[in-house]
Amino acid sequence: MSEVQGSQLNALLARVPAVERLMSSATVQPLLVEYGRTQVLAAVRNVLDTLRHELQGTAAQQREICSADQLKGLPAGTICDEPHLAERVAAVLAQRAQSRLRTVFNLTGTVLHTNLGRALLPDEAVHAVVEVLTRPANLEFNLATGSRGDRDDLIDDLICELTGAEAATVVNNNAAAVLLTLSALAAKKEVIVSRGELVEIGGAFRIPDIMSRAGAKLREVGATNRTHLKDYEEAIGLRTALLMKVHCSNYAISGFTKSVELDELAPLAHRHTLPVAVDLGSGTLVDLAQWGLPREPTVRENIVAGADLVTFSGDKLLGGPQAGMIVGRAELIRKIKKHPLKRALRVGKLTLAALEPVLRLYRAPEFLRERLTTLRLLTRPAAEMRTFAERAAPVLQRALGEHFAVSAEPMFSQIGSGALPVEQLPSYGLVVRHASGKRNGRALMKLEKALRELPRPVVGRIADDALRLDLRCLEAVDEGAFLAQCEEVRA
16 A cells, blocks of 8 residues: 555544544433443444454555545545444444344244244243242242242142142253153163163253263163063063153154053063153143144053153143153152252242143143143144235235245144154145246245344245245234234345
8 A cells, every 4th residue: 555545544544533532422322321331332442443444444455456536435434423433333232232032933833843942831821920030939938837848849739630640840841850860760770761762852862861861771672663561571680770661752653563551561660669750751731632633641641551750841732831840659759859960950930930820721621722822822723824824925025026926825834842743733824935936045045034134033944945934823913013024024
């Protein structure tokens, strides 16, 4: 860069205001009121440093080709003005203040979407959480005796009432429930499991890995597709701690198969004075078939069939907060609760506050479809979604323009979170294809990204050369907000 060009650049850099000058400007004062001096000062320094680097970078790029007169044209006039810089500072502050955990429109077609928070809580649970967030509560205080209490006492009676179990305890998720059970009852001993039930759940978390971390030794029996009662019986030995069944909720084996049902396995275990533990995974407290959904074994049915312990999730088919329940024989639950891991895995007041009202809904199963959000979403009629899809399609079409074709079409949803993986729910939604009729994955990916960048991100899925927006999880209360955002989308 020539000496003349260097002096021009220095003149441009000199126009960048000092930190204190910008801090004291009228355009920045409202930001001080909203964010405080500490945050605004950091943002101002960030913006001014960035601006200096931008000016130097622009000059460096033009070093070989621009004259001194051209260098005068660098965009320093407007971008160095205080109002413009204040806008940049405000943008930095707003971005830093935005929560990383944001609400989205779940239009993936997966109701219990692990990455999007799984079950949505009913109003009763939300109000209960707000209550304990803002006021002291008897988390571990027995109001009857005035002494220290057990936080499990808040809900174990209710869980036992709904499941038929003698006792119950709660930890932070079902994987923790299995880990704690094995640690307390089978450390340094063997646990017998069918090879066909050695499942892997989300995040590459496998049953054998949980057993290893719990200090238990896995004893596999049978084959992947066929296991017989004699396989369990022949494996029982002096080091056997318990027999375990794992509900294969996230996959299905068909064809030449055989498995041992719980009502066969439990008598065998009890003849050898061994407990049977069932990892039910998603877990449900009622027969879903009464609402037209695929049937799943309930917790109570497993207890009646002879299970000594059952573990299951709170935030899947049960429709509550993230939690793992352990229910079963009182003597075994007592032993589990005395294990040191129990304190490390226990739940806090927010989980307990949300879980109790969800469980109470199950006392009135005739109202469950209306009041339990998860069940309401799973049982939505496709016709209801079709009506809104046909109303929304023209709105989105106008926003996307002639490069895309938007249509309202039938599609299939799924339950999600490993529950009933092969079952599909008839649904309806919006389908966006490239107007040329040809494959254009790049254009669809850009559009999908644009939807995720909206104020309330829209999360759909790309399949079969189209962007699909399943409307099952978009209820009437959010339809207006979704339409308003559709009008802002630009291809």
